[in-house]
Structures are given as structure tokens and as C-alpha cells.
Amino acid sequence: MAEVHDPVMIAEVVNALGCHPGGFWVDATVGAGGHAAAILERISPGGWLLGIDRDREILDIAAARLAAYAGRFELVHGNFGDLGGILEQTGRGPADGILIDLGLSSLQLDLPERGFSFRADAPLDMRMDRGGGRTALDLVATVGEEELARMIFEFGEEPKSRRIARAICRERERGGALTTRRLAEAVAGAVGGRGPRRGRIHPATRTFQALRIAVNAELEALDAALAALPSALAPGGRACVISYHSLEDRAVKRAFRTLGRRGPDGEPAAFVVLTKKPARPGEDELRRNARARSARLRALARAA
Numbered sequence: 001m002a003e004v005h006d007p008v009m010i011a012e013v014v015n016a017l018g019c020h021p022g023g024f025w026v027d028a029t030v031g032a033g034g035h036a037a038a039i040l041e042r043i044s045p046g047g048w049l050l051g052i053d054r055d056r057e058i059l060d061i062a063a064a065r066l067a068a069y070a071g072r073f074e075l076v077h078g079n080f081g082d083l084g085g086i087l088e089q090t091g092r093g094p095a096d097g098i099l100i101d102l103g104l105s106s107l108q109l110d111l112p113e114r115g116f117s118f119r120a121d122a123p124l125d126m127r128m129d130r131g132g133g134r135t136a137l138d139l140v141a142t143v144g145e146e147e148l149a150r151m152i153f154e155f156g157e158e159p160k161s162r163r164i165a166r167a168i169c170r171e172r173e174r175g176g177a178l179t180t181r182r183l184a185e186a187v188a189g190a191v192g193g194r195g196p197r198r199g200r201i202h203p204a205t206r207t208f209q210a211l212r213i214a215v216n217a218e219l220e221a222l223d224a225a226l227a228a229l230p231s232a233l234a235p236g237g238r239a240c241v242i243s244y245h246s247l248e249d250r251a252v253k254r255a256f257r258t259l260g261r262r263g264p265d266g267e268p269a270a271f272v273v274l275t276k277k278p279a280r281p282g283e284d285e286l287r288r289n290a291r292a293r294s295a296r297l298r299a300l301a302r303a304a
Contacts, residue, residue: 006106007034008242008292012279013099014042016240016299022046023096026087026232028080028225029053031105033062039099040069049073050092052080054129054216058105079129081221084228094234100225101242102218106291116212118184118204123177126212136211140178145169155219156210157246163190164207184208209245222248226255229300230270236304238274244294249278256300274299 013035019025019042027036030051040049049072053059056077066073078086080100087093108114108128115125115136124137140148145165153161167190172178178186184204191203213219229239243249259271278296285292 006289006292007031007038007101008103008289008295009279009281009285009297010035010038012297013240013242014038016274016279016297017097017099017238018301019043019047019097023048024092024094024234025049026083026093026095026098027051027101028083028098029101030062030075031055031058031101032107033065035099035101036062036073037066037069039097040066040072044069044072047072048092050087050090050095051075052078052083052086054079055105055108056129056131058107061107079221081217081224083225083232087232094232094237096234096237098229098232098237098239099242100222100240102222102248103242103244103291103295104212109291112180115180116208118180118202118208121179121181124180124183124211126208126215128216134215136215137178139211139215140168140183141172151214152207152210154210155213155247156206156208158206158210160191166190180208213247219247219251222251223255226252229255230259230302233302235302238299238301240297240299242295242297243278244296249296249298252298253278256298259300268303270303272301272303274301 019039021043023043025039025043025047027039027049030036030053036049036051051062051073059075059077063075076086104116109117112120112122115122124135126136127133148168149161149165152158152164164187167186171186187204187207233239241252243252256273260269260273262269275298278298281292281295
């Protein structure tokens, strides 16, 4: 399965991180190990990598993919939002480079039982870590209409959030468990369409994004990881973040801009923003992997 996962912007990532032989590197969202393998290749010989992921199931895939680098990496089950604590617990750090890729793995999207996609009918799960916590079904079955509308508007940036929340509440009142397809059809019906028009996203895309963000507390984890960067990066170290929607990108841009400001008395900034505008995938990559189209990469360096 690892072979079918195509990580985005591999060349841009290793270049933005300034990967070089030796040192300590962190892939805080290791997924199936695609970026980690490219980093390990670049930091040979002598480099060491820590891979973190909240999806315990995918760590086994990453371990198999990285087997050729045995003894030069460690995989940890954890949330990238706990980056600082994980580095402290493992006794590693600060790091020469930290990657945070906020996208879903193709492996997660393509497994219907994970509930991230509405292309097949499946249970509404959407948890990054199926070891515990509430599912998307738990959320839509218990949250009130007003709160549901707020989530869809705030996390999905969906202008028709109230209409959608009303439709979801009506659907759950009909009884039976809501599934991915049943939810998607209810949302599409509420906004006046049963599927995507040519060149447009499916009407339920923003709602599914909102529920996934809420279930996994994704924005809180991102804020915590960004706040940990000053202590997690070694002098001269770099951080690279790949985001996939405007909520994430705005948070990264804001945090990087704050870190890159000069001190109150004009002291040189402790960090330098390396990307005035986010880097985007090239046309060749988009032809190979259409899912990369929304990726935006921003990079930051700590002063030496």
C-alpha cells in the first residue's frame, strides 16, 4: 500500500529543510513514510530521523517503507501538536529540520472504513487515531443545530452552513445511523445539487472538511506545534509546513510572520521566513497527482 501513496512536493521539502548529511531531523506527520524516506536519503550518512504520527495503523506501513534505513530512525505514535513533549520524552532535539505535512494520506482517503471520503458508503468515522475519541457520527448525532452550523461555517468556510446544519438535523431525526453517503446526499440536497458541477468541488466537501477538523482538533494541534518551534529547532534549523486549505495556511503564515519580526529595540529577528509566498506544486506533479493541487509549502529558518 505504501507504493500507492504519492507524497507532495518531495524535492521542495528536502530543499526547504536544507537537508544535509548528519544531524537530527523530524517528520512530525510521517504518514506512510514518503517524505521521511526522501529526507533519510539526503541526510545519509549519519543523519537520524524521528517520525511521528497519530495514526497508529499507518506507522506499520511507514516502518516497512523505511526498513532500508533501519537503525537510523524511530517512529513514535503521537500527535504532532505534542511535538515539544515528544522531543523531550525521546531525549532528542533540538532538530536541524522539522516537517509538518497537514494533509491526509491517500491511504486514509482511499479506505472507505476510515470515513474521510464520500465516494463509497461507509461509517462516519474520520478519526486520525481509531484507538479512541469521538467519531464524526458521534458529533453529528449529538451536537445541536446552532453549534453544528458554527463548526461548518468556521472550519469549512461554508457560507450555507445554517441550511446544511438544518438538513443534517432533519436527516438524523429520520432514524438509522448516518453514513458518509447519506450525509453527503443530505448536504448536497440542502445546497441545491446532488453532485459536483464541472470544475467545481462536491457540495459536501467543505462540510466533510469541517467535521474532520472538529473530530481531530486539527487547528489546535497546529497552533501547539507552531508554538513549539522556537524551542524545537536548533540554531540554523529549518521548519517546513505543508497546508491544504486557507485556515491552515493563514495560521502558518501568521505564526511565521510573528517569529520573523525584529525585537522591540530593533534586534535582529531570531527567525527568517524563507517563503514570502507559499511554494506550490509544479505542473508535472499535478499531472501525476491531482490531490496535490491545494498544497502550499511555507518554510522558516532559525538564526544560526
